[in-house]
Amino acid sequence: MEIKIVKDVLEANNYIAKTINEDLTKRNIMMINIIGSPGAGKTSFILKTIEHLEVKCAVIEGDITSDIDSRKVAAYGIPVVQINTGGSCHLNANMIDAALKVIPLENAIIFVENVGNLVCPASFDIGEDFKVALSSVTEGDDKPYKYPAIFKKAMVTVLNKIDLVRYVDFDRDYFYKGLKTLNPNGITFEVSSVLGDGIREWSEWLENQLMQKYKK
Amino acid sequence: MEIKIVKDVLEANNYIAKTINEDLTKRNIMMINIIGSPGAGKTSFILKTIEHLEVKCAVIEGDITSDIDSRKVAAYGIPVVQINTGGSCHLNANMIDAALKVIPLENAIIFVENVGNLVCPASFDIGEDFKVALSSVTEGDDKPYKYPAIFKKAMVTVLNKIDLVRYVDFDRDYFYKGLKTLNPNGITFEVSSVLGDGIREWSEWLENQLMQKYKK
Numbered sequence: 001m002e003i004k005i006v007k008d009v010l011e012a013n014n015y016i017a018k019t020i021n022e023d024l025t026k027r028n029i030m031m032i033n034i035i036g037s038p039g040a041g042k043t044s045f046i047l048k049t050i051e052h053l054e055v056k057c058a059v060i061e062g063d064i065t066s067d068i069d070s071r072k073v074a075a076y077g078i079p080v081v082q083i084n085t086g087g088s089c090h091l092n093a094n095m096i097d098a099a100l101k102v103i104p105l106e107n108a109i110i111f112v113e114n115v116g117n118l119v120c121p122a123s124f125d126i127g128e129d130f131k132v133a134l135s136s137v138t139e140g141d142d143k144p145y146k147y148p149a150i151f152k153k154a155m156v157t158v159l160n161k162i163d164l165v166r167y168v169d170f171d172r173d174y175f176y177k178g179l180k181t182l183n184p185n186g187i188t189f190e191v192s193s194v195l196g197d198g199i200r201e202w203s204e205w206l207e208n209q210l211m212q213k214y215k216k
Numbered sequence: 217m218e219i220k221i222v223k224d225v226l227e228a229n230n231y232i233a234k235t236i237n238e239d240l241t242k243r244n245i246m247m248i249n250i251i252g253s254p255g256a257g258k259t260s261f262i263l264k265t266i267e268h269l270e271v272k273c274a275v276i277e278g279d280i281t282s283d284i285d286s287r288k289v290a291a292y293g294i295p296v297v298q299i300n301t302g303g304s305c306h307l308n309a310n311m312i313d314a315a316l317k318v319i320p321l322e323n324a325i326i327f328v329e330n331v332g333n334l335v336c337p338a339s340f341d342i343g344e345d346f347k348v349a350l351s352s353v354t355e356g357d358d359k360p361y362k363y364p365a366i367f368k369k370a371m372v373t374v375l376n377k378i379d380l381v382r383y384v385d386f387d388r389d390y391f392y393k394g395l396k397t398l399n400p401n402g403i404t405f406e407v408s409s410v411l412g413d414g415i416r417e418w419s420e421w422l423e424n425q426l427m428q429k430y431k432k
Contacts, residue, residue, distance in 0.1 A: 089335035
């Protein structure tokens, strides 16, 4: 029998993440890790997306403290688990492993809302199928240049609060130029999670991803 | 002679921070540690503040990578030092110690723009006189509830982008209720770093703090 020696925290984490993803695949579940700054609009984006989906969904809410977001999700009748990190600035695979034990779903999409932080969550896989970087126009157009790790690793970048773009100084060309340099094959959507703009395109793409995963 | 045994990273950091502050005090310098989410408007806030100040100023820019912000500051003829943390999600006292060596000022205010992150920078003193939590209305009104550490530790909380408050769902009472629970004696300002609203009040308060520090 092979004895695995875990060299460091990150390797241990990513080993657990891999196991989680294998287990989710057996259950026909797709899990999405949503990463963005505090106030980027992660919860509203998840709620608006679920509104448009036919498939079963659940949410895992990651926060330092408080259950503000999970109460919002529960109010829509959506299964939700709150993880309070108690100070830690990102979710890790162990936390997700524990949360998944209380979500007995199959054939579903699980949205994980990571702790509001554009830096640390990028380094920790949690067993997700892919990462979504959520950036809102009110944060400015230079985010890919200043926080490259997450924009490089995220298969999907969503530009949120597009309804506010007329009120702020946001140069789309500059934003996308930075993003494409880091992540030439990344997929992008522009949405307003308040008004609903762009959510249908994103939701249809998402359901298509789920179908592709499970027709294999 | 007392031999100091440094127990952990944070203690070592805070020991260096204390030494930095003592040195700055000898040079009649006040240093301010500005902490906020990515895109909260930290650079614009610093630039608008310096416009209103009579006293000499310098800026230390903390970023994961890129010199976007320090080039903005330099364009105004303000002395600036860029610190690239190379992945680390916060500034620490060692980094500031190195940066201060190339700022040979006396009788001045030094603004430190920390890495955009509402979590990790709260734990690391850098020798500052006080911390400023910068939160913008576009991030939502629940930030003190979800990221309590920084709102508890900051002597000053500045609510930025007040010019956009009419376009977003932001409940001032809820925001300030959360803040006051954590930090009953905290000082607050509301500003628009774009239009300049509230910057004069904050700048006058700041100059007054400097005078009070050095009349002692």
